[in-house]
Amino acid sequence: DAGVIQSPRHEVTEMGQEVTLRCKPISGHDYLFWYRQTMMRGLELLIYFNNNVPIDDSGMPEDRFSAKMPNASFSTLKIQPSEPRDSAVYFCASSRDRGATEAFFGQGTRLTVV
Amino acid sequence: AQKVTQAQTEISVVEKEDVTLDCVYETRDTTYYLFWYKQPPSGELVFLIRRNSFDEQNEISGRYSWNFQKSTSSFNFTITASQVVDSAVYFCARSYIPTFGRGTSLIVHP
Numbered sequence: 001d002a003g004v005i006q007s008p009r010h011e012v013t014e015m016g017q018e019v020t021l022r023c024k025p026i027s028g029h030d031y032l033f034w035y036r037q038t039m040m041r042g043l044e045l046l047i048y049f050n051n052n053v054p055i056d057d058s059g060m061p062e063d064r065f066s067a068k069m070p071n072a073s074f075s076t077l078k079i080q081p082s083e084p085r086d087s088a089v090y091f092c093a094s095s096r097d098r099g100a101t102e103a104f105f106g107q108g109t110r111l112t113v114v
Numbered sequence: 115a116q117k118v119t120q121a122q123t124e125i126s127v128v129e130k131e132d133v134t135l136d137c138v139y140e141t142r143d144t145t146y147y148l149f150w151y152k153q154p155p156s157g158e159l160v161f162l163i164r165r166n167s168f169d170e171q172n173e174i175s176g177r178y179s180w181n182f183q184k185s186t187s188s189f190n191f192t193i194t195a196s197q198v199v200d201s202a203v204y205f206c207a208r209s210y211i212p213t214f215g216r217g218t219s220l221i222v223h224p
Contacts, residue, residue: 033212043205043214056211091159099147099209100166105159 006092006106013113018080021109023092024073031098034067034077035091037108043091049075050098082113116140118206120215127196128223135191135218137206143167147209148182148189153217154202162204165189196222 005024013019025032034046047057052069060067064083069075079086089110093103119138127133139148150162163173165182173180177197181190193200203217 035214042216045211045213048211089157093159093212095212099211102149102161102164103212104161105151107158110157 004092004094004104004106006090006109008109009107011109011111013082013111015083015113016081017113018078019082019086019111019113021077021090021092021111023075023077023106025075025092025094026104027073029094029096029104031095031103032069032075033093033095033103034075035093037089037091046077079111082111084113087111087113116142116208116213118208118213118215120204120206120218122218123216124219124221126221126223129198130195131222132192132194133196133220133222135193135204135206135220137189137191137215139187139189139206139208141187141208143210149207149209149212150180150189150191151205151207151214152202153205159205162191193220196220198222198224 007022030051033048035043036046037043044059046059047067048055049069065079067077089108091105091108093105095101095103117140121136146167148165152160152162163180170182170184177194179192201222203219205217206215
């Protein structure tokens with residue numbers, strides 16, 4: 001398997017624009033996680049899915065953020081409208097189960113909102 | 115919230131020194147798992163090791179070793195004879211939904 005694939009790797013956008021980050025998890029993994037990494041807050045869990053169903057979105061910072069998983073091989077994280085404070089590295093990860101096995105991470109999307 | 119604490123923000127050593135990265139966790143679960151990940155300068159997160167709460171045996175893998183002590187809720191990571199390539203940020207995490215510490219930046223000078 002190619003691992004968790006995220007796109008784009010880098011995104012620069014203007015404040016107010018919509019941003020969509022994409023993730024393809026490892027085939028057969030039932031759990032998908034979206035994390036955000038910043039210097040101030042470290043690695044924060046935003047939302048996770050089990051079998052394509054959102055289970056816990058309590059980490060989503062505000063209503064501007066939304067995430068979907070229309071099928072087992074694709075997830076999106078959308079920010080609309082984007083703000084400069086959303087600038088961060090966003091990671092997608094997948095695992096076979098809720099935590100007994102390790103999560104595999106994508107290479108991340110570095111988002112810069114100017 | 116059940117936290118994972120990595121008190122060392124940054125450690126700087128000279129090559130060939132041994133270095134220990136500390137991790138203290140909180141959990142209400144009787145069964146749980148602990149992890150260490152490495153984030154090199156290239157930015158990806160690389161899984162290093164997983165331990166379950168039933169197994170307190172120390173583990174050694176090459177230059178890496180891990181000390182898990184349930185009594186003190188600690189899961190420390192030691193690199194023996196450090197090398198420049200070990201320079202990275204190291205994260206400790208616990209299950210069930212992977213919760214990460216703030217990370218320890220290790221800088222190994224030649």
